[in-house]
Amino acid sequence: MKFERFIALRYLLRRQGLFAFITTLIGVAGVSVGVAALITTLSVMNGFQTDIKDKIIGAQSHILVFGRMSPETYEKKIAQIRELPLVQAAAPHIYGQGIITYAGQSLGLVVRGLDPEQEKNINTLTSSITEGSFTPDWDKDAPPPLVLGTELADSLGLDIGDDVVLISPQSISTGAGMFPKMKKFRISGLLRTGYYEFDHTIAYTLLEHASDFLGLKNGVTGIAVKVQNMNQAEKVADQIQELIGYNYSVRTFAQMNSTLYAALKLEKTMMFIILFLIIGVASLNIASNLILLGTEKLRDIGILRAMGASPLAVRKIFMWEAMIIATLGIVLGLLLACLLCWIIATFNIVELPGDIYYLTRVPVRMQLWDIVAVIGGSYMICFIAGLYPAVKASRVNPTDAIRYG
Numbered sequence: 001m002k003f004e005r006f007i008a009l010r011y012l013l014r015r016q017g018l019f020a021f022i023t024t025l026i027g028v029a030g031v032s033v034g035v036a037a038l039i040t041t042l043s044v045m046n047g048f049q050t051d052i053k054d055k056i057i058g059a060q061s062h063i064l065v066f067g068r069m070s071p072e073t074y075e076k077k078i079a080q081i082r083e084l085p086l087v088q089a090a091a092p093h094i095y096g097q098g099i100i101t102y103a104g105q106s107l108g109l110v111v112r113g114l115d116p117e118q119e120k121n122i123n124t125l126t127s128s129i130t131e132g133s134f135t136p137d138w139d140k141d142a143p144p145p146l147v148l149g150t151e152l153a154d155s156l157g158l159d160i161g162d163d164v165v166l167i168s169p170q171s172i173s174t175g176a177g178m179f180p181k182m183k184k185f186r187i188s189g190l191l192r193t194g195y196y197e198f199d200h201t202i203a204y205t206l207l208e209h210a211s212d213f214l215g216l217k218n219g220v221t222g223i224a225v226k227v228q229n230m231n232q233a234e235k236v237a238d239q240i241q242e243l244i245g246y247n248y249s250v251r252t253f254a255q256m257n258s259t260l261y262a263a264l265k266l267e268k269t270m271m272f273i274i275l276f277l278i279i280g281v282a283s284l285n286i287a288s289n290l291i292l293l294g295t296e297k298l299r300d301i302g303i304l305r306a307m308g309a310s311p312l313a314v315r316k317i318f319m320w321e322a323m324i325i326a327t328l329g330i331v332l333g334l335l336l337a338c339l340l341c342w343i344i345a346t347f348n349i350v351e352l353p354g355d356i357y358y359l360t361r362v363p364v365r366m367q368l369w370d371i372v373a374v375i376g377g378s379y380m381i382c383f384i385a386g387l388y389p390a391v392k393a394s395r396v397n398p399t400d401a402i403r404y405g
Contacts, residue, residue, distance in 0.1 A: 167181070
């Protein structure tokens with residue numbers, strides 16, 4: 001063991017007086033509480049962010065291609081996209097605007113057309129159905145099926161089997177003039193993605209019915225793409241853009257929900273900064289503890305200097321003292337954070353209202369980079385806190401220290 005480290009451990013373990021022991025304990029406890037609070041909070045926020053991303057991707061796809069395509073065109077484009085090495089699946093989709101009317105109520109929404117069999121390869125939307133289905137066993141003369149989100153159905157008082165009218169923004173020409181296009185649909189199913197914006201603003205129907213309603217003549221408005229690794233969505237989007245040409249718009253799930261993701265990222269950053277102040281306060285306790293140590297060990301420092309110890313060696317003793325206290329606090333804080341995250345994830349100590357959050361347990365997801373950032377930042381702050389006491393102790397005059405110590 002090096003000389004400086006040996007002296008630092010000796011000073012730490014053989015402090016005199018109850019006050020010195022308490023200040024050391026406060027320094028360790030402050031760092032551990034700060035580290036535990038920061039890691040636990042970030043893990044809970046990661047859990048919520050991951051849950052939200054899963055819900056969004058589960059109802060959409062990793063990449064969306066927008067642009068009106070004829071049947072021959074979109075089949076050719078899908079075949080080309082599927083040949084890309086990082087693409088897992090691709091399927092046609094239709095997005096359009098409409099107004100749903102029922103029992104004197106009207107509400108604007110997004111009409112989405114899809115093929116349920118192909119949609120299974122893109123996302124988990126078909127497995128989100130709570131009642132009914134996309135393809136009910138109805139008579140041929142029955143209105144086309146329409147699947148609604150539970151929030152939208154509840155707001156309009158709709159249930160399976162009810163008939164509604166969709167009004168298209170496109171107009172049709174008649175002998176009496178131009179009139180908006182209207183079509184009757186029958187509610188065939190209800191689904192719940194867990195994301196309010198989707199469950200309250202989107203109505204789903206089969207591809208051919210959406211194409212007819214929006215006047216696309218069996219065409220589609222784009223292609224949905226699923227990649228093997230969602231973190232490579234940007235790279236694959238660029239490849240798709242070059243492949244199909246710049247007459248079409250290619251957007252990733254992050255670009256489609258940029259406002260939400262930016263808000264989540266900002267929230268996490270600000271929470272990291274605010275909670276890091278706890279560790280900053282703990283570092284002040286470490287600094288005060290080292291200043292007290294310098295006063296308490298003034299005579300010992302003078303003797304060390306007189307025996308040939310350099311100012312650098314004295315500084316190292318005090319910096320080792322700071323790092324030992326920081327290490328104890330960080331290790332205890334990390335263990336406490338793991339315990340808290342396990343308790344939160346295992347026991348339902350905080351019960352969330354399921355009708356608001358679509359989950360009853362607080363989600364927890366510990367990420368390695370968050371832990372590394374907290375540990376690294378904690379060491380840096382504790383290191384800075386130990387600089388002033390270390391420099392001050394190294395400047396002690398040996399003669400004065402022995403005389404007045």
